[in-house]
Ligand code: AMP
């Protein structure tokens with residue numbers, strides 16, 4: 706699940722409070738390219754009776770397409786990981802600047818300074834297209850975030866700027882180096898099944914078979930693919946807060962305990 710440390714709308718405390726109220730018992734905060742939300746989540750978890758698993762969702766790049774890699778059970782203080790994430794966030798700021806410049810040229814100016822300030826290095830916050838989309842809506846240039854993505858921000862759209870990122874293999878190596886388990890995020894959306902054998906060589910532990918945007922057939926497909934390759938499965942809501950995006954999934958889309966146990970067994 707995501708918090709205000711990346712593109713979620715709830716603080717870590719508010720998120721975990723909602724998760725506990727929804728009946729969850731084990732949760733993971735997996736913000737994009739940052740572990741900045743984990744300390745507050747850790748403080749919030751025990752009093753709410755929740756077990757928190759450290760998490761992250763790192764954006765890798767393969768053939769100019771984003772491939773999101775989840776890392777669970779990571780050591781959030783791992784030096785190599787922390788340094789890598791700082792570079793990822795710097796590149797996100799560069800990209801936001803470039804996209805804002807393009808938008809201005811196209812006649813859709815946004816207040817990017819406030820956005821970029823919110824992602825100061827010390828904050829650990831990561832920014833990207835979702836926050837640009839919100840700014841476009843606020844400036845009256847788009848009806849809603851989906852409209853902003855469809856007309857301006859999506860891959861190949863006029864304001865789209867490609868990312869400069871690492872390969873999924875490098876990201877998987879970093880997660881493993883930080884003591885974590887890497888899982889291919891929402892493969893039903895990313896559609897990179899052909900990559901899986903290569904990712905396994907790099908140390909992939911799991912496929913995110915269960916996800917808010919996966920129907921039963923898609924989940925079955927990825928459970929089967931994981932089983933064929935001897936991988937575990939991970940899963941969750943990918944909840945981003947109360948903005949309406951996957952809002953109904955909190956506490957509804959979750960991972961069966963036996964899947965979590967099988968995933969966790971790979972730590973030993
Ligand atoms: P970025 O990492 O800055 O390129 O932004 C990608 C993120 O934007 C994804 O992780 C999604 O959460 C979000 N996103 C992608 N497509 C859409 C869309 N059509 N509407 C709303 N959010 C989207």
Ligand code: MN
Pocket residue numbers: 762773890891
């Ligand atoms: Mn994702």
